[in-house]
Amino acid sequence: MGPHPAVAAIRLAVRRVLHDILIEHAPGSADLPRDVPHDLPPPPLVLVACSGGADSMALASALAFEAPKLGIRAGGITVDHGLQSGSDLRADEVVGRLVDLGLTPTESIAVTVGRDGGPEAAARDARYAALDAAARRHGACAVLLGHTRDDQAETVLLGLARGSGIRSLSGMAAVSGTGGRYRRPFLQLDRQTARKACMAQSLPVWDDPHNADPAYTRSRLRHEGLPALEKALGKGVVEALARTAQLSRDDADALDVWAGQAEASVRDAAGLLECAKLYALPPAVRRRILRRAAIEAGAPAGSLFARHIEEVDRLITGWRGQGAINLPGKVVAQRQGGRLVIRQG
Numbered sequence: 001m002g003p004h005p006a007v008a009a010i011r012l013a014v015r016r017v018l019h020d021i022l023i024e025h026a027p028g029s030a031d032l033p034r035d036v037p038h039d040l041p042p043p044p045l046v047l048v049a050c051s052g053g054a055d056s057m058a059l060a061s062a063l064a065f066e067a068p069k070l071g072i073r074a075g076g077i078t079v080d081h082g083l084q085s086g087s088d089l090r091a092d093e094v095v096g097r098l099v100d101l102g103l104t105p106t107e108s109i110a111v112t113v114g115r116d117g118g119p120e121a122a123a124r125d126a127r128y129a130a131l132d133a134a135a136r137r138h139g140a141c142a143v144l145l146g147h148t149r150d151d152q153a154e155t156v157l158l159g160l161a162r163g164s165g166i167r168s169l170s171g172m173a174a175v176s177g178t179g180g181r182y183r184r185p186f187l188q189l190d191r192q193t194a195r196k197a198c199m200a201q202s203l204p205v206w207d208d209p210h211n212a213d214p215a216y217t218r219s220r221l222r223h224e225g226l227p228a229l230e231k232a233l234g235k236g237v238v239e240a241l242a243r244t245a246q247l248s249r250d251d252a253d254a255l256d257v258w259a260g261q262a263e264a265s266v267r268d269a270a271g272l273l274e275c276a277k278l279y280a281l282p283p284a285v286r287r288r289i290l291r292r293a294a295i296e297a298g299a300p301a302g303s304l305f306a307r308h309i310e311e312v313d314r315l316i317t318g319w320r321g322q323g324a325i326n327l328p329g330k331v332v333a334q335r336q337g338g339r340l341v342i343r344q345g
């Protein structure tokens with residue numbers, strides 16, 4: 001008898017990603033003759049980032065099962081955010097579970113969570129910094145994250161509510177981070193499948209109380225927002241939102257390329273942006289060029305919002321002699337003799 005369908009599904013998702021990693025990091029190694037001595041690089045190491053929750057425990061179990069079959073070493077990291085009493089003991093428990101799965105190396109990393117950007121963003125920043133450092137320290141070529149299709153749907157809705165364009169509708173990428181370090185094998189898989197796979201394998205899981213805490217935006221969305229949407233629009237809404245993410249990502253990537261190519265054609269010999277040429281471009285392309293120019297001039301990308309760019313855009317499309325526009329990072333945008341000048345003031 002084969003594995004439970006949920007277990008088969010999580011393993012297949014992980015196997016696909018490990019195949020990609022193998023092709024990227026050890027190209028051709030599978031073709032080398034086995035009886036001739038050669039200096040093969042050490043087998044690649046893939047880490048799983050595990051909170052102890054159902055998604056990442058399912059991921060850890062699938063990694064532990066699939067990696068050895070492909071000659072990949074598999075380890076696991078858990079991050080202790082120190083936000084609840086006894087979180088250190090819990091982190092040790094998670095490490096114990098990763099060891100039981102046969103993962104090595106395993107590590108629990110304690111981080112200090114700051115306050116910047118709110119509790120969720122601060123915890124996330126601290127977590128990714130710790131995972132980055134761990135990947136470097138262990139020489140890992142990839143870190144797997146347990147985000148599911150449901151997480152993706154939530155991310156799309158959060159982006160939609162921010163009103164900031166298709167880039168934020170594109171959710172999380174299957175591959176992201178420096179050198180494509182982070183991989184999300186479960187992005188097409190629903191949360192229920194991960195949970196069922198844990199049950200079928202009798203894996204103990206831990207439900208983070210933060211996930212149910214209505215103080216967190218994502219938690220409210222998960223427990224109130226999405227169920228209400230499903231009730232109104234039908235069960236397919238999660239899948240549709242995840243599909244929206246992929247379509248939006250493709251569109252946003254295409255527009256970024258277009259803007260990159262168009263940028264050279266709207267600059268004069270001195271490199272200044274020509275308002276008339278900008279005016280002739282489609283708004284989506286023009287605004288991307290304006291955004292890039294603002295970032296190049298020193299505006300921090302994270303503080304530059306759609307409303308800032310819209311205001312700069314009005315120097316082009318709604319010109320009535322308005323004054324300089326102040327942008328984050330002390331960057332100033334102003335129109336001077338048919339040219340748009342964006343620089344740090």
Ligand SMILES: Nc1ncnc2c1ncn2[C@@H]1O[C@H](COP(=O)(O)OP(=O)(O)OP(=O)(O)O)[C@@H](O)[C@H]1O
Nearest residue numbers: 049050051052053054055056077078079145146147
């Ligand atoms: N404390 C942590 N330590 C290590 N990795 C984590 C931690 N928290 C989250 N992650 C990683 O980020 C992914 C997404 O985080 P998120 O907070 O959405 O997950 P979660 O709700 O805690 O659930 P789960 O562990 O079931 O994925 C996790 O699947 C896991 O890969």
